[in-house]
Amino acid sequence: RKEVEQDPGPFNVPEGATVAFNCTYSNSASQSFFWYRQDCRKEPKLLMSVYSSGNEDGRFTAQLNRASQYISLLIRDSKLSDSATYLCVVKRNQGGKLIFGQGTELSVKP
């Protein structure tokens, strides 16, 4: 079993839709949580960190449930430019190692 699991998708949604991505992690020693975005043939870029209290950045909302070891990302009012692969990432503070999920592909259509 992979340490970080995501639904690989693809998710095909129309512009303006709300889409939710889920992620689970297996190592309770994980300390920090992130969503990264990766465009086709490009490097991953940090989208947002995820905090226990939940956090929002514009159209993006991230939630963390430590008890269930579950992370989510909600995208409201999807734009064509949101099309990308979304990577769920956990980190154990020791060594700074990032552990990536396999990514969820999102395609937003006109």
Add this chain to the structure above:
Amino acid sequence: DTAVSQTPKYLVTQMGNDKSIKCEQNLGHDTMYWYKQDSKKFLKIMFSYNNKELIINETVPNRFSPKSPDKAHLNLHINSLELGDSAVYFCASSKGLAGGTDTQYFGPGTRLTVL
């Protein structure tokens, strides 16, 4: 003003050859990393260095040898290349090791194809 740069961007080579990929960061960060993204798009850490000291060494064949001449550079040398080494290799850097939300910045990647 590129933050993390890698050369070359593309590398096509024959099995059995030895090749190097270079990485440089101008962010003043102390920690640098190498990740491998395979054909299934799965990103996995290989190595990390903090102030030129090896911190993380995942289960990577010893044909892969990282070298950090200074904290702004982390190069990856690969001996006796195999078909399975074909992947995209990403360099990354961060300010430190700990600090929960310390962001890692990735380079543009080097696409290695072994024929």
